[in-house]
Structure formats: C-alpha cells, structure tokens
Amino acid sequence: MKFTKKGEIVMSKFLRVFIGLMLFISTYSFADSSNKFYIKTGISLNKTSSQVVNVRDEYDSFDFDFKSKSYGSYTLGLGYEVNSFYNIEALFQYTPKINYKEREIEHETKVDHSALILNNIISIPELIDAKWPIKPYVGLGLGFVRYSIKIPYTEYSYTSTGYDYKEKYTRDSGTNFVWKATVGTVYPITKSIDLDLSYSYGDYGNLKAKEFSKEFELTKDFSYSLKAHELFLGLRYKF
Numbered sequence: 001m002k003f004t005k006k007g008e009i010v011m012s013k014f015l016r017v018f019i020g021l022m023l024f025i026s027t028y029s030f031a032d033s034s035n036k037f038y039i040k041t042g043i044s045l046n047k048t049s050s051q052v053v054n055v056r057d058e059y060d061s062f063d064f065d066f067k068s069k070s071y072g073s074y075t076l077g078l079g080y081e082v083n084s085f086y087n088i089e090a091l092f093q094y095t096p097k098i099n100y101k102e103r104e105i106e107h108e109t110k111v112d113h114s115a116l117i118l119n120n121i122i123s124i125p126e127l128i129d130a131k132w133p134i135k136p137y138v139g140l141g142l143g144f145v146r147y148s149i150k151i152p153y154t155e156y157s158y159t160s161t162g163y164d165y166k167e168k169y170t171r172d173s174g175t176n177f178v179w180k181a182t183v184g185t186v187y188p189i190t191k192s193i194d195l196d197l198s199y200s201y202g203d204y205g206n207l208k209a210k211e212f213s214k215e216f217e218l219t220k221d222f223s224y225s226l227k228a229h230e231l232f233l234g235l236r237y238k239f
Helices: 005-031
Strands: 037-048 051-056 061-066 070-081 086-101 108-123 135-159 162-188 193-213 218-238
Touching (some): 037 193, 070 108, 108 193, 108 218, 135 218
Antiparallel strands (some): 037 070, 086 108
C-alpha cells in the first residue's frame, strides 16, 4: 500500500506518536527501578523473496525478474515489559541502499528504506508459567516504511534512420504500511543484558515509481513488491 499526501500526514502523526512513546519510556524509566524498560539494538541479515518489477503503460505490461537479494539492516529502539509475558517495542530500522541486477538490463535497480515499527512481543515461558533457561517468543510488528527507489528503463525514440534508444532511470519515493511476523528467543547474559535472536517475515508493500515519455506520450508505472526474510542478532539492555 502506497500513501499519497494524506498518507504522508498519517506517517507524520505516527512519527509523533512513536517519538512520544520513546520519550515516555525513557522519562518514566527514571521513576521505575524494576528493570521493565530496555534498549534494543542489533543488526539483521535479510534476504528478499524472489520478485519482479512490473512495468505497465496504456498498451502493455511486462515484468523484469529479480532473484532474491541479501542485504543488511540496523535496528535501534526502546522496549517496555507491560506484564510478565507481554512487551511492546518502539523500533527504528534503517536499511542502506539495496542494488538489484537483472540480466537483461545493464544498470541496477536501487532501493533504500527506513521503518518505524511498534512491535508486540509475547514471551511463551511467562505465558504458560514455565521456567526455561531461554525465553522463546512470538511477535507482530506494525508500522510505516519510507522508501526511495531508482529503476532503470529503456526509452525509445524515432530518428531519421529508424529507432534509437537510451538507458535512463526513473526515481521516486513514498510511504507504505509495513507488517512483520516474528519468532525468536531471548537468552540472559547478565542481570541487565539479554541476547536477542529472531527470524521475521516482513512485508513492506509495493514500491512504486512512474515516468512520462514525451516521445510516445505514455506514462509508465513501475511497481516492486518488497518482502523479506530477516535474521536478527541483537542485545537488550534493561534499565
């Protein structure tokens, strides 16, 4: 789902709520000595699902096939233990530029994105009142992703000798709804520090761009559905 100007307003409001929640957690923690609050930070090794870039105009539609692509991302956020088995986390995820290469195209498609996510975590041992050395959990994250995308395409034109063509790029940016389903485990290292390992499946929606051809008076719409498998390695610092 891609948002227009109205969506940008929603994103702005979500950002204010996100920042407010982080400020609330950090401020309230000074009055609470029970270690219910924690900082979460880590890195992810991600791999996209095999996808296509769809190109569509008034007369035709075709796809560029992309194989799966591995890339990294970084996460920083604050968490709060609402009760013995339920945590809520406010997370910021930054992903540097991802470069995709399609065999039939000389240039690369480039994507970068940043996400704000509210993550809901259910700890299984606490839920069933069990005492385990590790604490497996399941989670569901909801939020917004801000992306930019740069897609190569071929522009054809008439010349005195026939057709000519040039390789060009179309660029665009937008805001999408994002959701993640997570399974993971927490392993206590010290009283204040936990190791956090997890797998997530993330759906970042359709990344879209468009280009208008003056030669043929056509508008080309480009669409790429970004879905990824994500392995996270991080730490929780309780305070």
